[in-house]
Amino acid sequence: MQIEWSDEVIQRANEIIAYYESEGFIQAADNFRLALIKTVNKIAKMPSAGMPSPSIDGVRSRHIDSNRRVFYEFDETNDTLRMLDIFDLRQNPSKRKY
Numbered sequence: 715m716q717i718e719w720s721d722e723v724i725q726r727a728n729e730i731i732a733y734y735e736s737e738g739f740i741q742a743a744d745n746f747r748l749a750l751i752k753t754v755n756k757i758a759k760m761p762s763a764g765m766p767s768p769s770i771d772g773v774r775s776r777h778i779d780s781n782r783r784v785f786y787e788f789d790e791t792n793d794t795l796r797m798l799d800i801f802d803l804r805q806n807p808s809k810r811k812y
Contacts, residue, residue: 715758718796723784726800730782746779753778758795761788767812773798775812785812 727750734743753776757764764774764786775783778800785799801810 716792716794717754717758718794720796720798722799723797730800749779750784753784754795754797757784757786761786761795769810770812773812775801 727746730746731743734740734746757776761774764776767773767775767785772787773785774787775785778784781803783801783803784797785801787796787798788794789796799811801812
């Protein structure tokens with residue numbers, strides 16, 4: 715399976731990690747990295763297990779940690795997993811793209 719990362723996911727992950735590190739929370743940054751990797755690995759093993767998006771067909775999401783979800787889509791034809799967005803659940807849900 716090929717995993718594609720959108721620029722938005724990469725940017726958001728880097729922002730989260732940079733914030734934790736700038737505040738001196740090195741362990742929290744490491745925990746987030748590990749949680750993201752574990753979540754993507756779980757998705758790769760069972761892409762249909764994620765929660766379907768209420769607004770866009772084919773997009774699903776899964777918790778990274780208690781505050782964030784990663785949105786993704788799976789293309790069975792090409793066996794490709796596309797990571798689309800990371801959303802902080804503490805935000806207003808209306809800001810969610812997916």
